Every structure is written in C-alpha cells, then in structure tokens.
Amino acid sequence: xxxxxxxxxxxxxxxxxxxxxxxxxxxxxxxxxxxxxxxxxxxxxxxxxxxxxxxxxxxxxxxxxxxxxxxxxxxxxxxxxxxxxxxxxxxxxxxxxxxxxxxxxxxxxxxxxxxxxxxxxxxxxxxxxxxxxxxxxxxxxxxxxxxxxxxxxxxxxxxxxxxxxxxxxxxxxxxxxxxxxxxxxxxxxxxxxxxxxxxxxxxxxxxxxxxxxxxxxxxxxxxxxxxxxxxxxxxxxxxxxxxxxxxx
Amino acid sequence: xxxxxxxxxxxxxxxxxxxxxxxxxxxxxxxxxxxxxxxxxxxxxxxxxxxxxxxxxxxxxxxxxxxxxxxxxxxxxxxxxxxxxxxxxxxxxxxxxxxxxxxxxxxxxxxxxxxxxxxxxxxxxxxxxxxxxxxxxxxxxxxxxxxxxxxxxxxxxxxxxxxxxxxxxxxxxxxxxxxxxxxxxxxxxxxxxxxxxxxxxxxxxxxxxxxxxxxxxxxxxxxxxxxxxxxxxxxxxxxxxxxxxxxx
Numbered sequence: 126x127x128x129x130x131x132x133x134x135x136x137x138x139x140x141x142x143x144x145x146x147x148x149x150x151x152x153x154x155x156x157x158x159x160x161x162x163x164x165x166x167x168x169x170x171x172x173x174x175x176x177x178x179x180x181x182x183x184x185x186x187x188x189x190x191x192x193x194x195x196x197x198x199x200x201x202x203x204x205x206x207x208x209x210x211x212x213x214x215x216x217x218x219x220x221x222x223x224x225x226x227x228x229x230x231x232x233x234x235x236x237x238x239x240x241x242x243x244x245x246x247x248x249x250x251x252x253x254x255x256x257x258x259x260x261x262x263x264x265x266x267x268x269x270x271x272x273x274x275x276x277x278x279x280x281x282x283x284x285x286x287x288x289x290x291x292x293x294x295x296x297x298x299x300x301x302x303x304x305x306x307x308x309x310x311x312x313x314x315x316x317x318x319x320x321x322x323x324x325x326x327x328x329x330x331x332x333x334x335x336x337x338x339x340x341x342x343x344x345x346x347x348x349x350x351x352x353x354x355x356x357x358x359x360x361x362x363x364x365x366x367x368x369x370x371x372x373x
Numbered sequence: 374x375x376x377x378x379x380x381x382x383x384x385x386x387x388x389x390x391x392x393x394x395x396x397x398x399x400x401x402x403x404x405x406x407x408x409x410x411x412x413x414x415x416x417x418x419x420x421x422x423x424x425x426x427x428x429x430x431x432x433x434x435x436x437x438x439x440x441x442x443x444x445x446x447x448x449x450x451x452x453x454x455x456x457x458x459x460x461x462x463x464x465x466x467x468x469x470x471x472x473x474x475x476x477x478x479x480x481x482x483x484x485x486x487x488x489x490x491x492x493x494x495x496x497x498x499x500x501x502x503x504x505x506x507x508x509x510x511x512x513x514x515x516x517x518x519x520x521x522x523x524x525x526x527x528x529x530x531x532x533x534x535x536x537x538x539x540x541x542x543x544x545x546x547x548x549x550x551x552x553x554x555x556x557x558x559x560x561x562x563x564x565x566x567x568x569x570x571x572x573x574x575x576x577x578x579x580x581x582x583x584x585x586x587x588x589x590x591x592x593x594x595x596x597x598x599x600x601x602x603x604x605x606x607x608x609x610x611x612x613x614x615x616x617x618x619x620x621x
Contacts, residue, residue, distance in 0.1 A: 316567065
C-alpha cells in the first residue's frame, strides 16, 4: 500500500489530512523497523476504532503544565496523535532538567520506541510506557489482567546513533495475534519459568498508569536532559553485537 | 545473627550507629521478604566495601532541587544511605504532582522494592531503578555489558496493601552467586529465547542512568502523587493469585 493510499483510508475514516499523515508516517516507521504488527496492517483496525471508541475529530489537550509536570487528556483522539502532540511540546519547549507527562485516555499508542526515539533525536533521554486493554494473564492463569504494556527507553548519542529499547511484556505481540502469526493463548508474559518477572513489570505499568491517568488506557512519558554521553562507549564495548533499536 | 550484632559489625566497619541501623533494617527487611541475597548475608561484603570504594563517613548531598527535579551526589556513602536520604526528603516534602530524582554515585542500593514501598507507604507512586557493576552479557555472548539493573514500581492502595514490583533483569541474582546458589555463568538476562527483551531493559536502564548520573553506578527515582486507587480492584480481579510484593 502506498503512503497516499494509506492516508486516504484514514481520511475516509474521518481523520484530517494532517492527522492521517502523522499516523501513516508512524505506521510506515514501524514497517521499516520490521515491526509489522504496528505497521500499515493496522489500518482496518484503526478505521474501526475511529468509528467506535475513538473520535476522528478529537483533539488532545494539555490541561495542566509546569516545568516538571504535564497532564494531557486524549479527548478520544487516536493515541498516536496524543503522543505526537506530547512529543511536539517536549521538543518545542524541552525541560531544563526533567519533565514527567501523564496522558489520560491515550489509545492506541503504536510503537512506543518511535516516540522515545523522537525525543532522543531532539537530545532528550526518554522513558515512554503505556497501557492497553487487558491481554496478559497472571503466570498461574486466570483472566487477562494487564495490557502488553511496553516500556521504551531512548538515550541520545553525540554520534547521532541513539539507543532505543522498546520491550513489550508479552511473549508474542497483539499485532502478531491480529495477523494470525500467533495464537491468542500464546499472548502471556514472556520469560517461560521466569514469566513472573515480565508479569510484575506489566502489572507495575498497569497500576502506575491507572493510578495517575485513571481507568482508561493511558500513557506516561519522562523526558530529561542528559549530562553525559554513554552510548558510543557502550556500543564499542558491545563490539558489533546488535543493540536494541538498531537496524536489523 | 541478631540486629544488635549486625549493627555492631557495621559499626566496626566505621559506620555511625544511626547509619548502621538504617542499613541493618534494610537487610532485615530483605530477609523477611525472602530475598536473602539482599539480607544479612551481605554484611561481610558491605564491610569490605566500607574499607575500599565506599567511605563510612561519606554523607550524601542534595546538590540541586526544584519542585520537579533533584540531583544528589552519593559522596561515597553506601548506596542504601543515599536512597534512604532521598526517600526521607520525598516523604517530608512530597511533590505536588511529580518529582524526578537523579543520584550520582549510589552503590550498593540493596533491594530497590523496599525504597519504592517506603514511598508508596507515604502515598506516592514510585519508580526506582539503579545500575550496578557490569554482570550481564549480551544474549549473543561477550563481556558483561550491564548491571542486573532492577526496576521497582510501587503503587499505594487506600486499603493499606500497596503493590510493589521489583524485577532484576538477571536470570539469577548476584546475591545468589555470592551465596554459591548459582554459578556466575547463570547470571545472564532472563527470558531464555526472549532474553533480548530483558537485555534491552537492562541496557536501557544502564544508559539512562549513565546519561543522567555519569559513569559510576547510580540510581533514579520518580515519585508522583496518584489521582486514582486502582490496586484494590486489580487484586480482586487477580482472585487470590499472589501479586508482586505480597508476602510469600
């Protein structure tokens, strides 16, 4: 599918040209990173969302802001657009030291590593995490308790090659399930005999975001100004082994 | 070993009575939680540190602080004492919304979940993470690149039963290795075939902390005031299954 065609499909779902371009560029970035579960294949699902729980005309709003804290309300906009607006604001007015951002009602958020990378490209250290509908059960079984709740961490580098980790707590992705590449019952916390660790992180993100942003899926972003440049030396120590976020 | 005897050993290592009590109470808490690798068995190792890279008379100092940001220098104090002082400050003057704390030269930090729990007991949502000397290699092999770099997340609960996750990225703990319960070569990122996920988180913490706090092991703390109380409903949904941080 071409970029223009993809934008057209989201336009037909009600998005403005500008908003559709933001979402499609995010999806294309996911495809380029090999994360097809977050790529253009998501378009029919996004169009469905625009006709149901999301509002194509919803505009995220920054309802509170100080130097160290912001709170946003998603206003039923697609989560991609909420995180895009948050990143725009952080890049335009970066924190002197650090700023923590809470986004209420922010879903779906796409590939979190891309938002973290955008902040790193602007010279900021970033943590981005978000919740999604419950899909992961407790390692001992039972109903789904948490989303796949990825944690993305990005660190800029003076040599222009930032580090970007983006780790979902699921053994497979929900995107893989949507694409038929994994069975729903494979969507459990990763780690096999140590799955309680990934579950603990997924539950931690779930409850942290819920405590700050309320019951709807939400997101939090920490952006901070680095004082040191550790990535190049780390890369050297890794001696050519592939690091998270590097091209495959 | 009794509490008094343990305090005596750290006193003999040069710590003041008050500092020794803070450290011993932390170690006793780890033992009570079944995390013996962080418990009283660490005392000989701590006494060694007090005679080498740490300074028994070192006093952590808060060198920068605003409503949303603090920076501390560990001044070669034991990391337990640095995190204890940081928590004291956050509890005494909690953030209106959120505060991010960077601790330079903060090692060893003990069981991070205990510091996060302390903040949750004071009504704050908390994330605590820290680096330690390199012990985990890349999943493809090579030299150790990252510490075990635990991430602790705590969320208070109106019913007095907070949620506390505390997840190291290692398949075993360094404490287990010190105690002879695991071999050094077992200290790799957890996750088996998905170990790249735990490695990505370990590397993310390593580089985030290094970018903010410099090359020595350090710690960061995020404390925020919750707006919602999601833990009791989550516990109910888990239907009696053990949650992270609950008594075993």
